[in-house]
Amino acid sequence: MITKTAWKNVWRNKIRSLVVIASVTVGIFAGVFAVGVMNGAVDQRVDEVLDNEVSHIQITHPDFRSNNDLACNLENVSTLKERISGLEKVEAVCDRLFVVGMANTARKSVGVNIIGINPEEEKEIFGLYKELEPGTGDYFADPDREELSYIGFDLAKTLNIIRYQVNDEIIEELRSEELPEDILAGISEFTGERFDNERSFKKAMRSVLTAKQESEYGRLILEKAQTFRERAKFTLTFVNSNNHQTGGVFRVGGIYNIPNSMFESNQVFIQDRILRRLIEFPENTAHQIVIRLTDVDDTRTMTKKLRSDFPELEVLNWKQIQPDMAMMSDFAGVMYGFFMVIILAALAFGIVNTMLMVVLERTKELGMLTAIGMNKKKVFRMIMTESVFLSLTGGVAGMVVSWIIIKVTSARGINFGSMQEGLEAMGFSSYIYPDIGIDFFMIVTILIIITGILSSVYPALKALKLDPAEALRTE
Amino acid sequence: MKVLELFNVHKVYNTTHVEVHAVNDVCLEFEEGEFAAIVGPSGSGKTTLLNMIGGLDMPTEGRILVNSTDLSTLKSSAIIDFRMRNIGFVFQSYNLIPVLTAKENIEFIMNLQKWPRKKRDKRTMELLKAVGLEDRVDSRPAQLSGGQQQRVAVARALASKPRFVLADEPTANLDTKSTENLLDIMEKLNREENITFIFSTHDARVVKKARRVITLEDGKVVSDEIRE
Numbered sequence: 001m002i003t004k005t006a007w008k009n010v011w012r013n014k015i016r017s018l019v020v021i022a023s024v025t026v027g028i029f030a031g032v033f034a035v036g037v038m039n040g041a042v043d044q045r046v047d048e049v050l051d052n053e054v055s056h057i058q059i060t061h062p063d064f065r066s067n068n069d070l071a072c073n074l075e076n077v078s079t080l081k082e083r084i085s086g087l088e089k090v091e092a093v094c095d096r097l098f099v100v101g102m103a104n105t106a107r108k109s110v111g112v113n114i115i116g117i118n119p120e121e122e123k124e125i126f127g128l129y130k131e132l133e134p135g136t137g138d139y140f141a142d143p144d145r146e147e148l149s150y151i152g153f154d155l156a157k158t159l160n161i162i163r164y165q166v167n168d169e170i171i172e173e174l175r176s177e178e179l180p181e182d183i184l185a186g187i188s189e190f191t192g193e194r195f196d197n198e199r200s201f202k203k204a205m206r207s208v209l210t211a212k213q214e215s216e217y218g219r220l221i222l223e224k225a226q227t228f229r230e231r232a233k234f235t236l237t238f239v240n241s242n243n244h245q246t247g248g249v250f251r252v253g254g255i256y257n258i259p260n261s262m263f264e265s266n267q268v269f270i271q272d273r274i275l276r277r278l279i280e281f282p283e284n285t286a287h288q289i290v291i292r293l294t295d296v297d298d299t300r301t302m303t304k305k306l307r308s309d310f311p312e313l314e315v316l317n318w319k320q321i322q323p324d325m326a327m328m329s330d331f332a333g334v335m336y337g338f339f340m341v342i343i344l345a346a347l348a349f350g351i352v353n354t355m356l357m358v359v360l361e362r363t364k365e366l367g368m369l370t371a372i373g374m375n376k377k378k379v380f381r382m383i384m385t386e387s388v389f390l391s392l393t394g395g396v397a398g399m400v401v402s403w404i405i406i407k408v409t410s411a412r413g414i415n416f417g418s419m420q421e422g423l424e425a426m427g428f429s430s431y432i433y434p435d436i437g438i439d440f441f442m443i444v445t446i447l448i449i450i451t452g453i454l455s456s457v458y459p460a461l462k463a464l465k466l467d468p469a470e471a472l473r474t475e
Numbered sequence: 476m477k478v479l480e481l482f483n484v485h486k487v488y489n490t491t492h493v494e495v496h497a498v499n500d501v502c503l504e505f506e507e508g509e510f511a512a513i514v515g516p517s518g519s520g521k522t523t524l525l526n527m528i529g530g531l532d533m534p535t536e537g538r539i540l541v542n543s544t545d546l547s548t549l550k551s552s553a554i555i556d557f558r559m560r561n562i563g564f565v566f567q568s569y570n571l572i573p574v575l576t577a578k579e580n581i582e583f584i585m586n587l588q589k590w591p592r593k594k595r596d597k598r599t600m601e602l603l604k605a606v607g608l609e610d611r612v613d614s615r616p617a618q619l620s621g622g623q624q625q626r627v628a629v630a631r632a633l634a635s636k637p638r639f640v641l642a643d644e645p646t647a648n649l650d651t652k653s654t655e656n657l658l659d660i661m662e663k664l665n666r667e668e669n670i671t672f673i674f675s676t677h678d679a680r681v682v683k684k685a686r687r688v689i690t691l692e693d694g695k696v697v698s699d700e701i702r703e
């Protein structure tokens with residue numbers, strides 16, 4: 001009865017209640033949706049780390065990570081791998097060689113990390129092969145060709161392997177993307193010209209486009225104008241295990257494109273056979289064994305187990321290798337909760353204000369209720385319930401709206417193109433797929449109820465302080 | 476049997492400027508089944524007296540025994556509970572809960588007392604019939620006339636079968652016909668269920684119906700006549 005009356009009381013002053021409910025709806029929607037975007041970005045980044053960059057557990061020589069010395073390598077790798085892959089909960093195992101060196105083209109030269117892989121094994125562990133930029137080759141389909149390499153998009157740009165040029169075909173494509181004719185006319189001025197790098201192409205664009213046009217269409221034009229020198233040659237140079245300068249000529253067998261521009265600009269993959277030969281390592285050696293588990297949730301226990309099985313080696317899991325990532329994923333929940341608490345605290349002021357008005361308006365009625373025998377506890381409960389209904393109605397509406405919008409946007413992703421460079425520098429994709437678990441909605445529901453309860457305390461105490469005889473005399 | 480005894484009851488309001496002696500040395504006794512009117516000019520202390528009898532207000536001096544219980548010895552939560560079980564209230568301005576129907580308003584108290592549903596429904600229908608509103612069960616206060624609302628209020632006051640009903644100017648907002656109708660209902664309940672009614676009034680027609688008339692002036696009882 002108290003609950004029913006409280007619910008009906010919510011609708012006594014429809015407009016006022018709707019205003020409060022609407023503010024809660026908007027606040028909760030904004031909060032939940034923002035959390036959905038943040039969470040989607042963090043999840044994507046974690047997936048990216050697990051799938052492309054680190055996988056679950058890595059085993060190295062205890063000094064390899066700190067010294068980065070070629071000589072700190074693992075031996076009897078095939079036996080090690082066999083033992084590990086025989087363990088329960090292990091899905092796949094691969095090994096890699098690492099050398100730090102330089103990548104050079106005729107005009108450019110940059111420091112890179114050269115990773116020797118077995119493409120077939122690598123595919124079992126890492127998903128990087130799926131990130132192949134279309135039309136740049138098919139590295140993983142050609143495992144026999146030792147001179148091929150797999151490099152990142154950013155590195156390809158730095159090495160001038162990606163170039164820019166405009167031709168009639170590209171103009172047509174841009175026309176079908178509904179670019180204004182004056183822009184098309186502008187850029188068609190440099191048809192046939194070839195630009196070695198992004199900077200010179202942008203400069204040329206700037207001479208024919210206004211700043212506004214450039215910010216609006218520049219990225220699209222840039223993407224369309226990219227051309228790729230197939231099987232472009234470059235050399236890799238480095239010092240081998242006998243301290244001799246060595247190296248080789250390689251061809252680009254494929255370019256991968258991932259959100260992490262750091263990774264993209266310095267990780268070069270070549271076949272382990274050729275790298276082993278070049279650094280003069282014997283067979284059955286590697287710098288790193290990478291382990292993928294059937295379930296990432298077993299990472300901790302498996303790390304422990306591997307440590308006790310191989311006490312002489314360094315066993316690290318992805319959280320230890322990327323502590324910033326681990327922190328982000330571990331504390332994300334707390335952060336989101338905190339974020340919602342701040343939003344709800346702001347909304348609470350509106351609810352408190354409304355409930356104070358309610359108590360003031362109903363002074364006489366509250367006096368009557370006490371007179372006919374409604375005790376303080378029940379008066380308190382009635383006001384509290386009304387307040388919870390106010391917050392919960394808005395909250396549920398807000399959550400439903402955000403759930404729908406998250407569902408819609410998570411299917412297509414949201415393009416934060418304008419912030420692409422900043423996001424990618426931190427390893428985040430500019431396409432974010434918002435996502436949030438059902439447990440978060442449960443936590444938010446609880447927080448909303450708590451907000452309703454806390455917001456009612458002061459107004460309800462005011463109601464209890466009323467002297468019934470006085471209250472009944474008010475008009 | 477005495478349901479109510481007042482011994483030298485005083486009520487003094489201390490306003491900032493003057494002391495108001497709203498009730499001044501009142502001694503009264505009420506037997507079960509009385510139908511009594513408290514009359515007197517505006518400001519004579521009728522409301523104050525009824526509020527003290529109902530435990531909504533405490534006397535500054537003197538004692539009030541309700542069913543032999545001294546209300547001043549009870550804690551405020553116990554007083555509220557005591558009121559719920561022993562005293563029915565009817566107010567001048569009806570004071571129904573506007574969002575609830577006639578039936579729900581009457582049920583409210585029984586609900587607070589956790590009556591089982593069946594018993595509650597039976598009693599509610601009984602009361603609605605007694606006040607002649609059995610066809611307005613689901614009407615909200617705003618859909619009822621003043622007289623009908625006041626009859627709902629009387630039904631509500633009787634819901635928990637109190638020993639007596641206090642009514643502060645119950646007919647002040649009603650027209651002649653509604654007044655008569657309400658008084659007939661109150662009289663009938665008084666006769667048939669032996670419920671004690673104590674009501675204040677200005678209205679000579681209401682006074683006529685009372686079997687006992689207590690007159691207040693400046694907080695003092697100036698006459699107390701019983702007529703049959």
Ligand SMILES: Nc1ncnc2c1ncn2[C@@H]1O[C@H](COP(=O)(O)OP(=O)(O)OP(=O)(O)O)[C@@H](O)[C@H]1O
Nearest residue numbers: 488489490495497516517518519520521522523524
């Ligand atoms: N809370 C209060 N503070 C100060 N004085 C009060 C208070 N309540 C009542 N009084 C005074 O006490 C006196 C008695 O008031 P009360 O309301 O009991 O009179 P009443 O007989 O019910 O009058 P009416 O017929 O107008 O309802 C009045 O002089 C009133 O001004």
Ligand SMILES: [Mg+2]
Nearest residue numbers: 521522523643
């Ligand atoms: Mg009065």
